[in-house]
Amino acid sequence: MKVSAQHVDKLYGESIALRGVDFATADDTQVLVLIGPSGGGKSTLLRLLGGLESPTRGDIFHESTLLVQQTDPLRSFRRKNGFLFQAFNLFPHLTALQNIMLPIIHVHGQEAAAAKEVALSGLERFQLADHAEKRPAELSGGQQQRVALARSMAHDPDLLILDEPTSALDPEMKAEVLDVIEELVEAGQKIIFSTHEMGFAKAAADEVLFLAEGSVIAQGNPTEIFDNPPDERVGAFFSRVMKW
Amino acid sequence: MSADSAAVEVSAPTKSHSISTSALVIGIGIGLLIFAFFVSMIWVVASHNFNFDAIRPYFDNMAKGWGMTLLISFLALGISLGLGIFLTAAQLSPVAPTRWLTRIYIELIRGTPLITQIVIGYYLLANEMGIESKFWVGIVILSAFTAAYLSEIFRAGIESIGKTQWESGRAIGLTTSQIYRLVIIPQAIRRVLPASAGLFADLVKNSSLLYIIAVHEFFMQTREAIANSYASIEGLIPLAIGYLAITLPISLFSRKMEARFKYES
Ligand SMILES: Nc1ncnc2c1ncn2[C@@H]1O[C@H](COP(=O)(O)OP(=O)(O)OP(=O)(O)O)[C@@H](O)[C@H]1O
Numbered sequence: 001m002k003v004s005a006q007h008v009d010k011l012y013g014e015s016i017a018l019r020g021v022d023f024a025t026a027d028d029t030q031v032l033v034l035i036g037p038s039g040g041g042k043s044t045l046l047r048l049l050g051g052l053e054s055p056t057r058g059d060i061f062h063e064s065t066l067l068v069q070q071t072d073p074l075r076s077f078r079r080k081n082g083f084l085f086q087a088f089n090l091f092p093h094l095t096a097l098q099n100i101m102l103p104i105i106h107v108h109g110q111e112a113a114a115a116k117e118v119a120l121s122g123l124e125r126f127q128l129a130d131h132a133e134k135r136p137a138e139l140s141g142g143q144q145q146r147v148a149l150a151r152s153m154a155h156d157p158d159l160l161i162l163d164e165p166t167s168a169l170d171p172e173m174k175a176e177v178l179d180v181i182e183e184l185v186e187a188g189q190k191i192i193f194s195t196h197e198m199g200f201a202k203a204a205a206d207e208v209l210f211l212a213e214g215s216v217i218a219q220g221n222p223t224e225i226f227d228n229p230p231d232e233r234v235g236a237f238f239s240r241v242m243k244w
Numbered sequence: 245m246s247a248d249s250a251a252v253e254v255s256a257p258t259k260s261h262s263i264s265t266s267a268l269v270i271g272i273g274i275g276l277l278i279f280a281f282f283v284s285m286i287w288v289v290a291s292h293n294f295n296f297d298a299i300r301p302y303f304d305n306m307a308k309g310w311g312m313t314l315l316i317s318f319l320a321l322g323i324s325l326g327l328g329i330f331l332t333a334a335q336l337s338p339v340a341p342t343r344w345l346t347r348i349y350i351e352l353i354r355g356t357p358l359i360t361q362i363v364i365g366y367y368l369l370a371n372e373m374g375i376e377s378k379f380w381v382g383i384v385i386l387s388a389f390t391a392a393y394l395s396e397i398f399r400a401g402i403e404s405i406g407k408t409q410w411e412s413g414r415a416i417g418l419t420t421s422q423i424y425r426l427v428i429i430p431q432a433i434r435r436v437l438p439a440s441a442g443l444f445a446d447l448v449k450n451s452s453l454l455y456i457i458a459v460h461e462f463f464m465q466t467r468e469a470i471a472n473s474y475a476s477i478e479g480l481i482p483l484a485i486g487y488l489a490i491t492l493p494i495s496l497f498s499r500k501m502e503a504r505f506k507y508e509s
């Protein structure tokens with residue numbers, strides 16, 4: 001896939017979340033990873049790339065096609081992709097199972113029985129089969145995150161956008177989820193994700209964007225970014241996160 | 245461990261709270277106060293020398309009035325619910341003039357006494373339009389009044405559902421109307437239930453104001469019975485019980501619905 005942004009700014013009132021974001025990935029990029037300090041703009045950029053919000057200025061391109069910032073084109077773009085929010089955003093009035101079934105039925109038009117089968121296998125994949133009938137408030141943070149992950153990928157999305165997919169998981173579950181993502185990558189799934197897992201970022205990424213203070217400080221393949229930090233801020237960040 | 249005892253454990257309340265001494269003292273104090281209030285009320289009522297003989301012949305008329313109040317309440321409840329939903333949709337409309345007009349309507353209704361609306365509605369509007377039925381005019385005015393408040397409750401309920409739920413709905417590709425139907429409204433219903441039930445109880449009691457346009461409902465019939473029989477308390481006690489007989493089931497029904505829609509969020 002080829003993803004690019006041209007002169008993108010995103011403002012929330014007075015506060016500037018992104019400023020002058022300009023990048024283009026290689027044509028054959030399969031996994032794009034966003035890293036950088038907290039508050040750097042990763043979540044904001046993922047929302048723009050996923051068509052959930054419109055940039056204040058500038059344009060987003062997928063496969064060199066402009067993402068038209070209007071209701072209908074944005075919706076048809078979103079429905080073929082999968083999005084995992086950093087805060088999961090499950091529907092609190094629905095069970096884990098219903099959370100996953102809802103888009104399969106109401107967006108992708110499948111029968112309830114078929115949707116249930118898909119949803120159950122998604123829950124199984126993330127070891128949540130026993131929790132299918134629980135509502136989000138009855139699930140732990142890590143369980144909620146896995147339900148949200150299952151929901152984001154239940155309809156075989158073209159592009160999967162994951163905002164810190166392992167942030168709420170214990171080390172064991174983290175490994176499980178990273179295994180699932182790795183499987184997806186091996187199966188050719190196109191993914192954009194943000195993470196603070198530097199080891200995984202390095203292993204999985206074709207292309208890395210380093211965001212800080214709302215701008216792309218560095219871009220490159222993992223070897224370039226991790227082994228030879230092109231910018232002193234990137235190097236300083238790595239030495240800080242690697243210390244512990 | 246047997247399957248039975250496991251089931252008991254699961255269904256046992258998860259919130260175990262130890263009550264602090266001060267909360268206990270305050271709780272007992274308030275309980276005693278309320279108890280004392282009830283006891284003194286019962287004392288006052290019991291020491292009154294009741295004589296229902298004078299008013300008994302009018303019980304038939306009062307019963308008819310009660311039936312009328314029940315019918316008016318039932319019809320006005322249905323109409324105000326429909327109109328309330330319509331006004332809520334208008335308030336949330338993307339078309340600004342629609343929102344302004346709805347706003348003006350709501351402020352007019354909420355800013356003036358119901359009694360003036362009944363008088364103006366009947367003697368001015370209905371008269372001008374040549375509508376004669378006091379019964380239907382009364383129902384329409386009550387519904388118009390209740391719907392304005394109802395739509396404010398509904399709007400607040402819908403707006404109380406966080407922006408992340410909208411975002412989540414959009415992310416999975418739902419349309420705006422699907423987000424309302426599948427995500428927002430199911431969550432809002434539980435939040436608006438208590439206030440709506442209170443409003444419907446108000447509606448039942450407000451219907452008594454229709455006596456000023458001489459609708460033969462419960463309050464009017466009871467007033468006449470009292471006037472003709474020179475009874476007072478003896479007429480008011482059945483009046484109070486009659487209204488409770490309608491408002492209590494509304495309250496109970498709302499509790500039941502709340503329990504059905506219960507989930508932590
Ligand atoms: N809705 C909003 N309103 C106001 N400011 C916002 C909003 N969303 C994000 N911001 C601001 O934009 C900046 C970038 O936030 P963003 O969430 O994109 O950072 P991030 O890189 O994802 O951080 P983290 O690693 O902590 O998730 C922050 O300074 C944040 O305060």
Ligand SMILES: [Mg+2]
Nearest residue numbers: 042043086163
């Ligand atoms: Mg973030």
